[in-house]
Amino acid sequence: MIVYTVQTEEAWKQFKKVGYLEGNKKFIDQDDLYSYDWMVRVAKTRLPHYEGNYPIWVWEATHYPNRNHKAWGKKNSKMVIMD
Incomplete structure (x- = not known):
């Protein structure tokens, strides 16, 4: 299955360096942290x-993310759509 994810330029560079993505609490927007913590709690049950790692949002190839959507990242941040 092919999936897509929208990540910061920093995450993309880290991916290029180590070859994989890893969820990290320090990069989660504070407005979304409660929801991420809920997902972790539910996944544990x-x-x-499951070891408690934070998830990474992905979309199926049939639902390619809209690159014009204004909600990707903070204002003036560089975002990357990865497959």
Whole structure:
């Protein structure tokens, strides 16, 4: 399955360096932190081998993210759509 994710330029550079993406609490917008924490709590109860890592948002290839959407990142930040 092909998926897409929208990440900061910094996350993209880290991906190029190490070869994978990893969810990190310090990069989660404070307005979204409660929701991310909820997802982690629920995943711990439903997934037997889940270790508590923060999730990364992805879209299926059939739902390519709209690159013109104004909600990607903070104002004046550089964002990258990765597949």
